[in-house]
Amino acid sequence: MNKLNAKIPDGPLTDKWTNHKAKLRLVNPANRRKLDIIVVGTGLAGSSAASTLGELGYNVKVFCYQDSPRRAHSVAAQGGINAAKNYKNDNDSIYRLFYDMIKGGDFRAREANVYRAAEVSNLVIDHYTALGVPFARDYGGLIENRSFGGVQVSRTFYAKGQTGQQCLIGAYSALSRQIEKGTVTIYPRREMMDLVVIDGKARGIITRNLITGEIERHSAHAVVLATGGYGTIYYLSTLALNSNGSAAWRAHKRGALFANPSFVQIHPTSIPVLNDHQCKLTLMSESLRNDGRVWVPKTKGDPRKPNEIPEDERDYYLERRYPAFGNLVPRDVASRAAKERCDAGYGVGPTGLSVYLDFRDAIQKKGRKYIEENYGNLFEMYEKITGESPYEVPMRIYPAGHYTMGGLWVDYNLMTTIPGLYAIGEANFSDHGANRLGASSLMQTSGDGYFILPYTIADYLADEIKTPKIPTSTPEFDAAEKEVKDRIEKLMSINGTETATSFHKRLGKIMWDYCGMVRNEEGLKKALTLLDELKDEFWKNLKVPDTVNELNQELEKANRVADFLELGKLMVYDALNRKESCGAHFREESQTETGEAKRDDENYSYVAAWEFTGDGKEPILHKEELKFEYVKLQERSYK
Ligand SMILES: Cc1cc2nc3c(=O)[nH]c(=O)nc-3n(C[C@H](O)[C@H](O)[C@H](O)COP(=O)(O)OP(=O)(O)OC[C@H]3O[C@@H](n4cnc5c(N)ncnc54)[C@H](O)[C@@H]3O)c2cc1C
Secondary structure, X not given: OOOOOOOOOOOOHHHHHHHHHHHOOOOOHHHHOOOEEEEEOOOHHHHHHHHHHHHHOOEEEEEOOOOOHHHOHHHHOOOOEEOOOOOOOOOOOXXXXXXXXXXHOOOOOOHHHHHHHXXXXXXXXXXXXXXXXXXXXXXXOOEOEEOOOOOOOOOEEOOOOOHHHHHHHHHHHHHHHHHHHOOEEEEOOEEEEEEEEEOOEEEEEEEEEOOOOOEEEEEOOEEEEOOOOOHHHHOOEOOOOOOOOHHHHHHHHOOOOEEOOOOEEEEEEEOOOOOOOOOOOOEOOHHHHHOOEEEEEOOOOOOOOHHHOOHHHEEOHHHHHOOOOHHHOOHHHHHHXXXXXXXXXXXXXXXXOOEEEEOHHHHHHHOHHHHHHHHHHHHHHHHHHHOOOOOOOOEEEEEEXXXXXOEEXXXXXXXXXXXXXXXXXXXXXXXXXXXXXXXXXXXXXXXXXXXXXXXXXXXXXXXOOOOOOOOOOOHHHHHHHHHHHHHHHHHHHOOOOEOHHHHHHHHHHHHHHHHOOOEOHHHHHHHHHHHXXXXXXXXXXXXXXXXXXXXXXXXXXXXXXXXXXXXXXXXXXXXXXXXXXXXXXXXXXXEOOOOOEOOOHHHHOEEEEEEOOOOOOOOEEEEEEOOOOOOOOOOOOOO
8 A cells, every 4th residue: 555645736837836835724822722733853954843832822842861951962953055147147036046956956856835935045044144133145135155065056055064953053042932831841961762652643753861861741732843853873973973863763664654765865075084993984075166176195005295296297086077966976976986086996095085175276266265264174173173174185074874865755844654743854865866966965954944934834723723732641652651661661671792882883884785875786785684684683792871760872873773683584585676776776777888877767656655664574665656747857967
């Protein structure tokens, strides 16, 4: 049985959202006060949704595991946020932003959703400006923008290299206002451990108080997951250390389908792995490719320092291979090109697993002051970590796990396959197909939270106005709480010898080696076996020190790694199923003569949405066919 109805409105692409909004039902202000909404997550998606729903008058409860909403991972976003303002008069438009995203995602995203994301992008920028976000300004006072990968116009708005931080401060201020007004209650240091489904509808969550260990019940008329991405499954990634996939995974196990789980973006410009004891990789924003030039020496294993290598002995391989886009090719293309050069023996640095990102020419042409103004904090960050100043020596960069295009399947209203459960921001799969273009995540997370979910959720809640407060004393809450407690007990009682971190590291290596930048059938099959073995070992030999009723970060990790072990397997099933290459999903068996991703539109033009069928059982695949009425499917070329 196909459970998927994307509910894409009829009518021309440009009118779908306008017409749909006009038909969505409203909840009158007096009734809103009687309705409870849980929002899990306080990144740009969660904060924007919670503050907007609070302002509308609903009773909102918002959860995060950090001590402050302001520490959500969104704070790390550096380079910028897209909007189709056409401020540079370079012929940008909503259609062009839509087209760039569809093409960038290698034609594996839903047209209607992507068009809407582009449409609301302009509202998002206006809203953040109104909230006081200090975007860079141009001479005339308009907010300034710059180019990002995969596009030929300038549409990325930014606040130095701190765009996420500044936007989150804006979103957090608005959230704080609602907390002060009493429409939003904030629950920091809480981890959602499970979703409670009653009579088929999402009705609440079970949380663990991370300070006291207490297991708590929270009910609502609807639940919104804004819990971010799961790129940390690779252990080493550009994400915040605590980012994880558990909330989405628990929802999946309760019935929410998981879409395109293997679509993971590997970002081309991370600081390379320096040693075996690292737990995190640091991103160098894509914005740097506006002025930095990527190269490797033309001679394999060239022992000279970069500044000693003359111009004609440098291979600016992105400019050579992709003359139209040069250093601004999309991330998946840039990542694979770096890997290709390093695998061929041209990589630089102690491990040979890095390439240069060089600002010499930009400093000469535009001056050091310009570079400082635009990228100063990124340069400082790089120097602090590596001990080298990018003003003097080229940066060394290498691809790293970054962003998950996959996530909970949602329909056009951002509702999952569980009625009353919504997923927004990076937690859903909706807008980026098989590869996300830079600066379009902040745009999507904020668009979802400010301008889409608040309208669509009302349509669902309009049927709930007669439903009284949901009690937490139901058998469903009892059962979910018991399962959570039993699992914690089990994790604590294994008492083996290996830490959760150690298991995570081993898991990350399997995922990186077999389900990372390139994949093939043999490797993926091997990964299935390795993941089963690792999971067995985990449940036999895990060591969680200390006790349950206190702050216990080892327990938190163990809980998340246990879920990652299962989610990893779903990613592998998904990657195995999709025998084509598309976007970031590169199946070695499916490539063009020049080594580019080769799609198979006839057989794989669909969203793969997976149904959980029980622990240890194979998931069931549901397909949402993708129809392209407004763009012509073509080979994605940046040449
Ligand atoms: C280094 C870096 C730089 C980036 N730069 C850019 C950029 O310049 N432009 C761009 O568009 N995108 C960028 N991205 C991507 C972008 O930052 C993210 O996709 C986006 O911020 C995700 O926002 P979100 O609100 O969906 O989730 P997040 O910001 O990840 O927030 C998740 C929230 O969910 C909460 N949470 C999660 N699980 C649970 C649970 N079980 N219980 C309770 N709470 C939970 C967390 O506490 C947190 O509050 C970057 C990503 C990285 C890693």
